[in-house]
Amino acid sequence: MVITIDGPVASGKSTIARLLAQELGFYYLYTGLLYRGLAAILVTHYGYNETQLKHPRKEDLDALLTGNRFEYRYEDGEPQIYFEGKAITGLLKTREVDNWSSISSADPAVRHAVLERQVSIGKLYNVVADGRDTGSVVFPDAVCKIFLTASLEVRAARWQRDQERLGKLFSLDESMQIVAERDERDRTRSHSPLVQAVDAYVVDNTTLSREETVSIIKAHVLKALS
Ligand code: C5P
Numbered sequence: 562m563v564i565t566i567d568g569p570v571a572s573g574k575s576t577i578a579r580l581l582a583q584e585l586g587f588y589y590l591y592t593g594l595l596y597r598g599l600a601a602i603l604v605t606h607y608g609y610n611e612t613q614l615k616h617p618r619k620e621d622l623d624a625l626l627t628g629n630r631f632e633y634r635y636e637d638g639e640p641q642i643y644f645e646g647k648a649i650t651g652l653l654k655t656r657e658v659d660n661w662s663s664i665s666s667a668d669p670a671v672r673h674a675v676l677e678r679q680v681s682i683g684k685l686y687n688v689v690a691d692g693r694d695t696g697s698v699v700f701p702d703a704v705c706k707i708f709l710t711a712s713l714e715v716r717a718a719r720w721q722r723d724q725e726r727l728g729k730l731f732s733l734d735e736s737m738q739i740v741a742e743r744d745e746r747d748r749t750r751s752h753s754p755l756v757q758a759v760d761a762y763v764v765d766n767t768t769l770s771r772e773e774t775v776s777i778i779k780a781h782v783l784k785a786l787s
Contacts, residue, residue: 562587562687562688562704563683563687563688563689563690563700563702563703563704564581564585564587564688564689564690564703564704564705564706564707564782565689565690565691565692565695565696565699565700565703565705565706565707565758565761566578566581566689566690566691566695566707566708566709566778567691567692567693567694567695567696567697567706567707567708567709567755567757567758567761568691568693568707568708568709568710568755569710569716569740569744569747569748569755570716570720570740570743570744570747571711571716571717571719571720571723571740572709572710572711572716572766573709573711573719573766573771573774574593574691574692574709575591575593575640575691576771577691577709577766577771577774577775577778578591578689578690578691579591579638579640579689580771580775581689581775581778581779581782582688582689583638584775584779585687585689585782586687587686587687587688587689588635588682588685588686588687588688588689589635589638589640589688589689590633590635590640590679590682590683590688590689590690590691590695591640591691591692592675592679592690592691592692592693592695592699593662593691593692593693594633594640594642594650594653595633595642595675595678595679596662596665596666596671596675597642597653597654597658597659597661597662598631598633598642598644598649598650598653599622599625599631599662599665599671599674599675600614600658600661600662600664600665600666601649601652601653601658601661601662602625602631602644602649603617603621603625603661603665604661606644607621611660611661611664614661614664614665615664615665615667615668616668616670617665617668617670617671619670622670622671622674626674626678630644630645631643631644632644633678633682654723654727655727655729656724656729656739659739659743660743663743663746663747664746666747666750667746667750667751667752668752669752672752672753676698676699679695679699679700680699680700683699683700688700690703693747693753693754693755694753694754694755694756696708696758696760696761697753697756697757697758698753701758704782704785704786705762705781705782705785705786706758706760706761706762707761707762707763707764707778707781708757708758708761708762708763708764709764709766709774709778710763710764710765710766711765711766711767712767713737713740713741714733714737715767716740717733717736717737717739717740717741718733718736720736720739720740721733721736724736762781764777764778764781
């Protein structure tokens with residue numbers, strides 16, 4: 562069984578999806594982490610620049626994604642990316658990786674490769690998946706689809722706080738600009754853009770706490786199951 566939570570940058574998808582997965586005893590699939598891991602490795606291991614990230618070479622993607630060199634794991638309640646046996650998750654939330662993943666994720670070959678990983682995880686477990694196209698493209702038959710959103714200002718403030726935790730300071734204006742730019746790229750790409758699936762429930766959490774958001778989503782899940 563699959564539950565999907567899609568939405569724009571910093572709408573709280575990962576926090577909420579992880580809490581929901583814990584409460585339901587489901588596997589948490591943070592699909593953005595796959596895009597982040599792939600982009601970060603293409604830059605740091607394969608020496609890509611931003612222009613090359615727009616269209617990664619097929620042989621690099623094949624070399625990276627064949628076998629277990631690149632792995633997504635959900636361990637002890639934490640989503641992790643492993644590269645050649647080492648967890649690299651701690652390196653994947655920086656502003657640079659935000660940007661790299663948002664560039665390479667527009668490429669159809671990257672999306673195809675990541676889609677395969679997501680689908681195979683969905684066959685193995687009961688999953689809560691979050692991302693941009695999990696309800697519209699990856700898991701069209703998901704039992705319950707949520708589109709989670711919040712105002713740009715609130716999302717930018719969340720992103721700003723996350724960056725602050727990493728020791729990076731941005732003003733609210735800068736954060737709003739950066740978040741809006743990533744949203745724009747996700748919404749306007751031709752392949753699997755960020756869209757609200759027609760059968761998704763919209764949850765706007767601008768003024769909601771995490772607990773309130775989870776409980777609203779749980780109510781939608783229960784309704785979908787009944
Ligand atoms: O969700 P998160 O912000 O961590 O995702 C990082 C980037 O990966 C996004 O900016 C987006 O470009 C891309 N992404 C995507 N499709 C998904 C999940 C993430 O294109 N399902």
